[in-house]
Amino acid sequence: MTTTDIGPNTGPRETVRRPSRFLRNLSPKIAMLPLIFTACVVFLGGTLWTVLYSFTKSGLLPRLSWVGLDQYERLWSSRKWIVSIENLALYGICSLIGTLVIGFTLAALLDRKIRGEAVFRSIFLYPFALSFIVTGLVWQWILNPELGLQNVVREWGWTSFTFDPLNNPEIVMFGLLIAGLWQGTGLIMCIMLAGLRGIDEDIWKAARVDGIGTVKTYIRVIIPMMRPVFVTSLVLIAAGIVKLYDLVVAQTSGGPGISSEVPAKYVMTAMFGGQNLGQGFAASSMMLLMVVIILIPWAYLEFGGKKHG
Amino acid sequence: MADTGMLNAAAAVTQPLRGTLAAGPRGPKPKNKFSRSNIIIYGTLFVVALYYALPLYVMIVTSLKGLPEIRMGNIFAPPLEVTFQPWVKAWQEACTGINCDGLSRGFWNSVRILIPSVILSVAIASVNGYALSMWKFKGSEVFFTILMIGAFIPYQVMLYPIVILLREAGLYGSLTGLVLVHVAFGMPINTLLFRNYFASIPEELFKAARVDGAGFWAIFFKIILPMSLPICVVALIIQVTGIWNDFLFGVTYISSPDRYPMTVQLNNIVNSVQGVKEYNVNMAATLLTGLVPLVIYFASGKLFVRGIAAGAVKG
Amino acid sequence: MTIQNASVSIKNLDLSFGAVKVLQNLNLDIGDGEFLVLLGSSGCGKSTLLNVIAGLLEPTDGQIWIKDKNVTWAEPSERGIGMVFQSYALYPQMTVEGNLTFGLKNAKVPKAEIAKRVARAAEILQIEPLLKRKPGALSGGQRQRVAIGRALVRDVEVFLFDEPLSNLDAKLRADLRVELKRLHNNLKNTMIYVTHDQVEAMTLADRIAIMKGGKIMQLGTPAEIYGKPQNLYVADFIGSPSMTFFDGTVDGNIMRIPGHDLPLGRYEFTSQPAPGTPAIIGVRPEHVMTGDNLRSAPYTTVVEIDLVEPMGSDTLVYCKFGGQTMRVRMDGQAQVAVGDRLTIGIDPAAASLFDKTTEVRL
Numbered sequence: 014m015t016t017t018d019i020g021p022n023t024g025p026r027e028t029v030r031r032p033s034r035f036l037r038n039l040s041p042k043i044a045m046l047p048l049i050f051t052a053c054v055v056f057l058g059g060t061l062w063t064v065l066y067s068f069t070k071s072g073l074l075p076r077l078s079w080v081g082l083d084q085y086e087r088l089w090s091s092r093k094w095i096v097s098i099e100n101l102a103l104y105g106i107c108s109l110i111g112t113l114v115i116g117f118t119l120a121a122l123l124d125r126k127i128r129g130e131a132v133f134r135s136i137f138l139y140p141f142a143l144s145f146i147v148t149g150l151v152w153q154w155i156l157n158p159e160l161g162l163q164n165v166v167r168e169w170g171w172t173s174f175t176f177d178p179l180n181n182p183e184i185v186m187f188g189l190l191i192a193g194l195w196q197g198t199g200l201i202m203c204i205m206l207a208g209l210r211g212i213d214e215d216i217w218k219a220a221r222v223d224g225i226g227t228v229k230t231y232i233r234v235i236i237p238m239m240r241p242v243f244v245t246s247l248v249l250i251a252a253g254i255v256k257l258y259d260l261v262v263a264q265t266s267g268g269p270g271i272s273s274e275v276p277a278k279y280v281m282t283a284m285f286g287g288q289n290l291g292q293g294f295a296a297s298s299m300m301l302l303m304v305v306i307i308l309i310p311w312a313y314l315e316f317g318g319k320k321h322g
Numbered sequence: 323m324a325d326t327g328m329l330n331a332a333a334a335v336t337q338p339l340r341g342t343l344a345a346g347p348r349g350p351k352p353k354n355k356f357s358r359s360n361i362i363i364y365g366t367l368f369v370v371a372l373y374y375a376l377p378l379y380v381m382i383v384t385s386l387k388g389l390p391e392i393r394m395g396n397i398f399a400p401p402l403e404v405t406f407q408p409w410v411k412a413w414q415e416a417c418t419g420i421n422c423d424g425l426s427r428g429f430w431n432s433v434r435i436l437i438p439s440v441i442l443s444v445a446i447a448s449v450n451g452y453a454l455s456m457w458k459f460k461g462s463e464v465f466f467t468i469l470m471i472g473a474f475i476p477y478q479v480m481l482y483p484i485v486i487l488l489r490e491a492g493l494y495g496s497l498t499g500l501v502l503v504h505v506a507f508g509m510p511i512n513t514l515l516f517r518n519y520f521a522s523i524p525e526e527l528f529k530a531a532r533v534d535g536a537g538f539w540a541i542f543f544k545i546i547l548p549m550s551l552p553i554c555v556v557a558l559i560i561q562v563t564g565i566w567n568d569f570l571f572g573v574t575y576i577s578s579p580d581r582y583p584m585t586v587q588l589n590n591i592v593n594s595v596q597g598v599k600e601y602n603v604n605m606a607a608t609l610l611t612g613l614v615p616l617v618i619y620f621a622s623g624k625l626f627v628r629g630i631a632a633g634a635v636k637g
Numbered sequence: 638m639t640i641q642n643a644s645v646s647i648k649n650l651d652l653s654f655g656a657v658k659v660l661q662n663l664n665l666d667i668g669d670g671e672f673l674v675l676l677g678s679s680g681c682g683k684s685t686l687l688n689v690i691a692g693l694l695e696p697t698d699g700q701i702w703i704k705d706k707n708v709t710w711a712e713p714s715e716r717g718i719g720m721v722f723q724s725y726a727l728y729p730q731m732t733v734e735g736n737l738t739f740g741l742k743n744a745k746v747p748k749a750e751i752a753k754r755v756a757r758a759a760e761i762l763q764i765e766p767l768l769k770r771k772p773g774a775l776s777g778g779q780r781q782r783v784a785i786g787r788a789l790v791r792d793v794e795v796f797l798f799d800e801p802l803s804n805l806d807a808k809l810r811a812d813l814r815v816e817l818k819r820l821h822n823n824l825k826n827t828m829i830y831v832t833h834d835q836v837e838a839m840t841l842a843d844r845i846a847i848m849k850g851g852k853i854m855q856l857g858t859p860a861e862i863y864g865k866p867q868n869l870y871v872a873d874f875i876g877s878p879s880m881t882f883f884d885g886t887v888d889g890n891i892m893r894i895p896g897h898d899l900p901l902g903r904y905e906f907t908s909q910p911a912p913g914t915p916a917i918i919g920v921r922p923e924h925v926m927t928g929d930n931l932r933s934a935p936y937t938t939v940v941e942i943d944l945v946e947p948m949g950s951d952t953l954v955y956c957k958f959g960g961q962t963m964r965v966r967m968d969g970q971a972q973v974a975v976g977d978r979l980t981i982g983i984d985p986a987a988a989s990l991f992d993k994t995t996e997v998r999l
Contacts, residue, residue: 040538041457045465048450048513051506052465056472059483066482075482119370122363135620136371138627139378142619144567146585147612150592151377154384154397154601161397168396195374203627227359255476259569263589280478285574290482297478304474526726526799529693530787534740535714544739548730 060301067294075290084295094296097274104186104193104275105254111194112250113243116201121231123202124209134206138199145196149263152192153179179265182272189264189273196260197253201246208242209235244314251307255300276300385409385606392601408602412610416603418590419579425607427580428587432566432614435497435583439504440561443512444554446505451516452542456528466513473510481574488575495577503575504565512557519553520546552625559626563615584611643702644669644827645690645795650699652682652689652851659685660851663699670825674842676832678874682851683831687797690829691720704794714744716795719788723800725780727772733783734768737790751790758789761820778809785820798830802837814840835875839863847871865989869996872919872989878953880919881963884993887916892985894918895960902935903986907998915993918985922953922966926982934982942977954979 067085070078088094119137123130140148155161158177166174178188212235220230236243258277265273276296284293380397385408387401395402414424421427454466472480484503485494493499523546531541572583582590588611592604619626643666652660660682667673675683688694690701692713700709708716727736737758741751759765762782772780781801788796801817802810818841821828832838838845839859846856847870854874855867866872873879885894887910892899899918910916926934940956940963947953947969954965954973958981965981973979990999 038457038459038538041453041459041462044449044538045453045462047446047505048469048509049465051509052469052472055480055484055487055506056475057468059480059487060472060475062483063479075486115370119367122367125363127363127367133367133371136374139616139619140374142563142615142626143612144569144585144615146567146569146589147608148377150588150604150608151381153592154605155377155380157397157601160392160601165396165398195377199374252474258478259585262569263593266593277476277478280481281570281574284478284482293478293482297476297481300476301479304476308474524724524726526722526724527728529688529691529713530720530722530726530784531728531739532693533691533713533718533720534787534791535712535743536739540743545728 063294064298064301067291067298069291069294071290071294073288073290080291084291085299088292088295088299091292093271093274094276094279096271097276097279100186100273101254101257101275104190104257105251107187107190108193108197108254109247109250111190112198112201113246115194115198116246117205117236119198119202120205120209123206134203137202140196141199143196145259146263148192148196149260149265152188152195153264156188156191180269182269185265185269185273189260192264193257193260197250201250204242204246204249205239208239211242212238244311248308248311252304255303255307276303381605381609381612384602385412385609387602389600389602405602408600408606409610411600412591412603412607416591416607417597418582418587418594421579425584425587425591425610428582428584429610431497431581431587432584435500435504435572436562436565439501439508439565440558442501442505443508443561444557447509447512447557448516448547448550448554449542450509450513451518451520452546453538454513454517455520455523456525456541456546457538466517469510470514477507477570481570485575494575495581497576497581500571500575500583503571504561504568507571508561508564511560515557515560516550516553519550523549555622555625559618559622562618566614642669643667644671644704645829646700646702647686647690648700648702650686650689650701651697652685652694653697658851660689660696663851663853665846665853665856667827667829668843670827672821672828672830672841672843674830674832674838674845675848676835676838676845676874677848678833681848683833683848684799685851686848687799687829687831690795691718691797692716714740717793718795718797719791719793720797720799721781721784721788721801723803725772725777725784725804727780727783727787729772732769732771733764733775733786736772736783737768737786740787740791754790754792758786761789761823762786777805778813781805781813785817789824794827796826796828798828798832800832801830803832803834810837817841835877839875847874865998866919867998869917869919869991872991872998876921878922878964878966880921880989881958881961882917882919883959883961884915884917885959887914887990887999888912892916892918892990897936897938897959899983899985900935901985901990904988904990905986906990910992910999914999916999917991917993917996919989919991920963920983921987922964924984924987925963925965926984927965927967927971927979931980931982933984935984935986937980937982939978939980942973942975942979945973945975956981 066075066077068079068081069076070080070083123133127133156163156177156179158164158180163174163176166176178184178191216234216238217230220234225233256277257275258281261267261273261275261278267274267278277300280293280296280300283289283296376398383400384392384397386404386406387395388403388405388407391402412424413426413429415422416424454462484506488494488499488502491499493502527545528541531545536544567585568583569585569589572586576582576586579587579590588607591607645665645667647663647665650660650663651658663686675686677683685694689696690703692701692708692711692715696709700707702708703716703718713720727733728739731739734755737755738751741754746754755768759768762785764779764782764786767775767779767783772783775783781804784801798817802813805813814837821841830837830841839862842859844856844858845862847854847862849870855862855871857865857867862871862875866875869882873882883894885892887893887901889912890901892901931937938958940958942954942956943962944955945952946955949969951969952967952971952973954967954971955962956965956979957963965979967973991997992999
């Protein structure tokens, strides 16, 4: 018995060269060309291009004449941009908290073995199927001061009732928020519900044996266990907030005045309305920076720990 | 690897939704049908459901009322006299700027944008997902990672470079150009969807097909594609609702109001400053625009949940 | 055993994934018509080796020859192999017939020939009534038959099996095992069979290659592997329950373990170790003699029973011996209880001795 190589003694001993790695399996590479183009040219190339041109004096047309950080200085001294950022911060914080709280509460309520869960779920979720334009327009109509909600409540007898957010610069962002929450909470509810369903039923039994109340169990046991679901929801909400644009255009057009402007709208106006490309590039680069600031802690939380663990 | 990890996290958003919504509720069971806690639960759900259902209701009733009735009446009241005139007007006569041929123009534009975009998106994404999960090559994951990171970049950052690309290709302002933009921006989420789905197909099936002498395309068309109907439907739902609801790309890459998609035209009709505000026509137009995704939503049920949960990654 | 007519030859095969060496300088010749089993625990590289032979993985270095042709870089379908997978890997949307003919259609085999081969395979495997069904409508055993049929219709020299019976329940597994053996007896194809189940390996194989860490630990007939394991790993891996091992030293013809000097008598040394060499002796539970067999035992002693595991056909008895808990396999009828004193006999000729440092058979 031998385990050593003696090989075939008969037949030709052709030498076959290793084929080129590139030519082998060429089909998948050709098939992926659209992806490679989109990833590298459109996404990566486009982003780098915009960031690069944000340091130029581009006006009507992009030009490579460097002005350093001028565009950014102009941006941050622009009243409209400051308002946009403030609005986004306000809307963002409220929307984040509102969506998480409402989303989780609804999910928890639906998870309590209720009748008609499917019906409730359909009702909470259908707004998500609608575009922001539709959302904005319908809420613009409902919040119409003369003919909408305010009027109805006054007709019911509460004549001093005032709720006219779309014409009041102080609270216009809350008008947007009502519509935004209406459109987006259903999705988070669905994700939360899935998270709740993913929790071992024995946890509830254990909590009951230990005599912990329902609300306390949610706060002390269930929510900490759902951390990954919350983090995912947070990222989804945050990414959506930064892109807030359509809703504003449809519901308020940035008004009254500039009181409901948002960064995405600022970019669009600068690029396609004001023929002020450099400002548009700088503002969009700032938006990119915001996303990076949101995503990096998330990426760190999600993957930084696991790598070492 | 950190890069694939991030993608999987994005995928994880959709993962739990697959089976778990079908599983039973996990919360504690209320003891008594008419217990206090039960009344609170149903009461809360009912009030919240009102908030969610109300806008749809308002849209419908407003669109069926005559203008005088709206001006004097209650926004929540059902129409005293049902009229379909606002719908007809919204569809055929509503004005945007100088064009007064109604929302039908935008509808057909949207259809003309939608069909090629959706077909092309699903075709490309399925091939991408297949190549990424079964024919990995050096660098394939890198390209995929770039693509997925791209999904998180605000669109505004890439808008202008795409204008240049389209202009160079002679497609700026055309429906074809918009179709390509939709295909590009739909690529990350759909590719991710297909890649994860194909990754769940046993590798041995792929190996068996290779032993049977099938190549890249033969395996795709004869083995993989016939198995991917459910995921194709999910991708279809994502793309149809996403593209139909798009406003930003339509307004950016279509240069002539003749070719505006429905959402853009809708916004122009409703938010036009000239003339008398015809709230009933506006609501009919709004409802018409929302009809396509609403029909898809109510017709597709659970698949829609899967679809939008995945689509949400797109932002 | 020297293979003159190798059907499959593996020469200096290396495979690394990054820094991880999955296969290390493997050499293996498989004879024409031989049934070779690659046996090992998970992660030993046995499936990887099979995939390299099939052409589903590219080796880092080395060559694969099938029927005197270097196929190292050939496509799987060009190698003259058929493969059967653990999960059956049947194409779910095709009928059984579609599954059987998919490869042949790809190879553009004439229709008449396809029909002939399908009929033959269906007859051999008794799956004629299933031909029009889809895999989803078949039982696990039927699916695996179809999977074997898919390899069969390819009319190839070499069959590769990747744990084909692992997904089946115990009874079905035993039945299909017998059928596979019968199939090999009839077809006389070369078969390479990967498994982690030593019963499958022992019953099916002409030769077994036991693998660990990408290397072949021992290659030999089932009898050789069982009776003369070449190293400690193989000795421990083969046999259920496994050998009991005792540390000690060899002094000429005596193996000294704590409390006992075992006369080695007729033990066939591979190489006579120097006196005082630290060694390990392994004794199979079934080789410990009790009752009537004791008369022929070169060494007997009395032990106290720790634990009794009745298993029906036989009874496994645990007792303290030589500083270890030793397993003794007794007849199923044996009347023994914990605390009983039992006379046992040990025949070192049937045992295995290993050098303590190299772990190689002495």
